[in-house]
Amino acid sequence: MSQEKEKEFDSVESILSKLPQKEFRQVWRILYGDGTFELELSEKCKKLAAKYKVQLISRTFTNLREEQLRSTRIVRIGLFQQKLPVPPTYSIRKVKVEMYTLATDAIKIAAKGGVNVFCLQQAWNMPYAFCPGEHMAWSDYAERAEDGPSTRILQALAEENKMVIISTILERDENLEDRIWNTAVVIDNHGNYLGKHRRNHIPKIDNPNEPTYFCEGNTDHPVFQTDYGRIGVSICYERHFPLNWLGYALNGAQIVFNPCATIGDQMETLWPIEARNAAIANGYYVCAINRVGTEIYEHEFETDEGVVLHKDSGSFFGSSYIAAPNGTRSPGLSRTKNGLLVCDIDLNMCRQIKDDRGYGAFERSVLYSDVIKEAANSHKSQIITKY
Amino acid sequence: MSQEKEKEFDSVESILSKLPQKEFRQVWRILYGDGTFELELSEKCKKLAAKYKVQLISRTFTNLREEQLRSTRIVRIGLFQQKLPVPPTYSIRKVKVEMYTLATDAIKIAAKGGVNVFCLQQAWNMPYAFCPGEHMAWSDYAERAEDGPSTRILQALAEENKMVIISTILERDENLEDRIWNTAVVIDNHGNYLGKHRRNHIPKIDNPNEPTYFCEGNTDHPVFQTDYGRIGVSICYERHFPLNWLGYALNGAQIVFNPCATIGDQMETLWPIEARNAAIANGYYVCAINRVGTEIYEHEFETDEGVVLHKDSGSFFGSSYIAAPNGTRSPGLSRTKNGLLVCDIDLNMCRQIKDDRGYGAFERSVLYSDVIKEAANSHKSQIITKY
Numbered sequence: 001m002s003q004e005k006e007k008e009f010d011s012v013e014s015i016l017s018k019l020p021q022k023e024f025r026q027v028w029r030i031l032y033g034d035g036t037f038e039l040e041l042s043e044k045c046k047k048l049a050a051k052y053k054v055q056l057i058s059r060t061f062t063n064l065r066e067e068q069l070r071s072t073r074i075v076r077i078g079l080f081q082q083k084l085p086v087p088p089t090y091s092i093r094k095v096k097v098e099m100y101t102l103a104t105d106a107i108k109i110a111a112k113g114g115v116n117v118f119c120l121q122q123a124w125n126m127p128y129a130f131c132p133g134e135h136m137a138w139s140d141y142a143e144r145a146e147d148g149p150s151t152r153i154l155q156a157l158a159e160e161n162k163m164v165i166i167s168t169i170l171e172r173d174e175n176l177e178d179r180i181w182n183t184a185v186v187i188d189n190h191g192n193y194l195g196k197h198r199r200n201h202i203p204k205i206d207n208p209n210e211p212t213y214f215c216e217g218n219t220d221h222p223v224f225q226t227d228y229g230r231i232g233v234s235i236c237y238e239r240h241f242p243l244n245w246l247g248y249a250l251n252g253a254q255i256v257f258n259p260c261a262t263i264g265d266q267m268e269t270l271w272p273i274e275a276r277n278a279a280i281a282n283g284y285y286v287c288a289i290n291r292v293g294t295e296i297y298e299h300e301f302e303t304d305e306g307v308v309l310h311k312d313s314g315s316f317f318g319s320s321y322i323a324a325p326n327g328t329r330s331p332g333l334s335r336t337k338n339g340l341l342v343c344d345i346d347l348n349m350c351r352q353i354k355d356d357r358g359y360g361a362f363e364r365s366v367l368y369s370d371v372i373k374e375a376a377n378s379h380k381s382q383i384i385t386k387y
Numbered sequence: 388m389s390q391e392k393e394k395e396f397d398s399v400e401s402i403l404s405k406l407p408q409k410e411f412r413q414v415w416r417i418l419y420g421d422g423t424f425e426l427e428l429s430e431k432c433k434k435l436a437a438k439y440k441v442q443l444i445s446r447t448f449t450n451l452r453e454e455q456l457r458s459t460r461i462v463r464i465g466l467f468q469q470k471l472p473v474p475p476t477y478s479i480r481k482v483k484v485e486m487y488t489l490a491t492d493a494i495k496i497a498a499k500g501g502v503n504v505f506c507l508q509q510a511w512n513m514p515y516a517f518c519p520g521e522h523m524a525w526s527d528y529a530e531r532a533e534d535g536p537s538t539r540i541l542q543a544l545a546e547e548n549k550m551v552i553i554s555t556i557l558e559r560d561e562n563l564e565d566r567i568w569n570t571a572v573v574i575d576n577h578g579n580y581l582g583k584h585r586r587n588h589i590p591k592i593d594n595p596n597e598p599t600y601f602c603e604g605n606t607d608h609p610v611f612q613t614d615y616g617r618i619g620v621s622i623c624y625e626r627h628f629p630l631n632w633l634g635y636a637l638n639g640a641q642i643v644f645n646p647c648a649t650i651g652d653q654m655e656t657l658w659p660i661e662a663r664n665a666a667i668a669n670g671y672y673v674c675a676i677n678r679v680g681t682e683i684y685e686h687e688f689e690t691d692e693g694v695v696l697h698k699d700s701g702s703f704f705g706s707s708y709i710a711a712p713n714g715t716r717s718p719g720l721s722r723t724k725n726g727l728l729v730c731d732i733d734l735n736m737c738r739q740i741k742d743d744r745g746y747g748a749f750e751r752s753v754l755y756s757d758v759i760k761e762a763a764n765s766h767k768s769q770i771i772t773k774y
Binding site for chain 2: 009012015016018019020023026027029030031032033034194195200201203204205216220221222223224225230237240241242243244245246247250251252265266268269270271272273274276277280281326327328357358359362363364365366367368369370371372373375376377379381382383384385
């Protein structure tokens with residue numbers, strides 16, 4: 001229990017900031033990169049964030065250089081991480097109304113802060129409730145991607161605030177056996193439904209038992225052309241797969257959002273690494289969002305064999321952040337509080353970094369194409385042995 | 388200049404250790420992972436390290452669980468990072484003798500510490516001198532991989548100390564147009580030459596101008612079966628390419644060494660990310676080594692157009708470390724001093740982590756195999772637009 005207590009702190013950054021200033025700068029340069037500075041947001045934005053008790057962190061990423069032939073293409077990104085404000089045992093209608101209110105408030109704050117592209121966490125309109133013992137109840141959260149209630153509400157907000165909005169939900173496809181998918185919807189800044197991506201990778205583990213809810217995606221790696229750049233969405237567990245990140249690079253992505261719901265010490269250690277490495281390896285910005293809080297259920301989570309596990313989801317550790325193609329990253333939001341991260345990025349860095357460093361994820365691709373094609377079917381490993 | 392001064396500190400870890408103990412533990416858990424503890428080495432080993440002024444850091448990585456059907460397979464790894472002990476302007480013979488002495492001393496320390504697999508930094512027997520203005524002089528460092536002087540010296544040491552040794556050198560292939568390659572040689576613990584890997588990726592930049600020295604490798608991604616596990620070597624710049632790391636995974640690697648020579652603030656920010664992410668994504672241990680010190684030349688480095696740049700190599704920032712498949716990493720060696728990192732790892736973790744998390748880099752490979760094959764030739768991007 002004292003171990004649990006010890007985990008109750010706001011963020012790595014809040015601890016590092018206790019170091020003497022010189023040491024803080026030395027550590028920050030290596031761990032976060034010397035490439036961001038404070039971004040001043042309007043008083044109205046800050047007041048609204050304070051009113052709704054939303055932590056507000058804002059930074060500007062500096063680009064490598066000015067270009068002669070292109071002007072800068074600054075895009076202001078907003079990432080929102082949120083706690084379930086009511087117990088997950090409340091009715092679906094009640095929970096959804098609460099989550100719509102939270103999201104609407106966050107979008108209002110973001111609008112006052114001049115955000116162009118806004119992204120919500122994974123399954124933002126529901127508890128992250130994928131426990132097999134209570135399977136049936138939670139499937140009812142699923143909606144149509146194209147014109148379900150969540151998409152329609154966000155379309156109105158997108159048009160009103162001239163904001164691209166990315167919404168990751170549980171999708172029900174009534175035209176294909178009523179199947180459920182974990183799906184990101186992209187709405188453009190005119191309020192149009194632009195399209196969707198269905199998550200490609202689902203963990204085959206007991207808890208959360210996601211495969212009993214939703215299918216492996218069938219949309220490949222779509223990239224959405226918006227007024228604010230080319231956008232891909234890599235959903236949660238997709239972040240563990242370098243080839244999945246590469247898919248968006250091959251389709252020209254400049255910003256890839258990674259809305260998540262993740263818990264546990266081991267995952268918290270991977271959290272600052274994987275999305276950031278994807279930005280470095282693929283020459284695009286990555287925006288990683290994780291929810292906060294602990295969701296406590298009426299019934300215990302159970303395995304298929306009826307073994308009782310626990311009543312709570314574990315603690316989602318927040319820490320949402322943005323990483324640039326040059327490896328610089330923003331500070332993270334809190335590990336425990338609702339928060340909005342607002343960052344200015346320059347899309348031009350995506351091309352500049354490739355020209356500067358000479359590497360994209362696909363350099364010398366012929367080296368790999370045959371072996372990957374072969375390995376997808378059968379493959380003879382190149383192991384050298386004298387024995 | 389005061390900015391330069393500010394960069395003179397030993398390591399991120401030495402600064403973090405100034406935090407109050409509770410905060411230090413909180414930050415360490417997230418940034419390094421709660422999966423290593425102190426490894427006690429023999430007094431003889433510690434005394435020898437002190438005698439040769441070599442920093443000694445040692446850790447044990449804890450595995451996930453005991454297995455019923457396999458006993459643990461503990462391997463003790465040693466990574467050595469070193470400074471050029473004489474000016475790079477000394478004769479090739481003189482520099483080589485100095486570097487052989489340094490390496491021999493380090494192997495003696497490692498042997499006293501019970502090391503099974505020992506790896507030297509990239510181009511360990513020479514200055515990292517790839518400046519176009521002085522091209523001719525440095526090419527003479529190149530040797531035969533199979534039986535050149537460096538390989539022969541290390542074979543004797545490997546046999547004597549029952550140690551696998553990995554040696555990355557400039558290789559001259561007298562049978563193929565006298566071409567030069569950047570090559571890793573693997574010598575087994577019986578002193579046998581096991582084989583070589585030629586670096587696949589070379590940066591196309593001015594300084595260091597590596598492509599004027601050595602060719603892009605033609606050995607794919609060999610993995611060497613030794614008594615201490617299956618070993619791959621990803622040389623320096625290869626670390627930036629997720630597909631290159633994947634190549635070793637597809638050939639069953641359990642430990643991939645990444646001997647480097649790298650400088651600069653931007654690279655120092657990427658250093659803790661890329662090799663560690665490769666360990667996570669591919670389910671193997673990664674051992675990243677970087678040299679230390681600044682190498683100052685007689686003549687200025689020049690571009691091909693004769694523009695004078697500077698006389699020094701920049702400061703190699705050391706910080707060698709090991710990352711486990713579960714994402715835990717060791718502390719790094721010093722940013723400035725010669726050092727030996729000794730770590731115990733359990734090869735069994737490689738399989739355990741795949742069973743636990745359910746992901747390898749190649750999950751749902753059929754999704755990617757066609758697009759990568761196509762993209763190697765010509766490729767139509769999947770961009771969704773309403774415009």
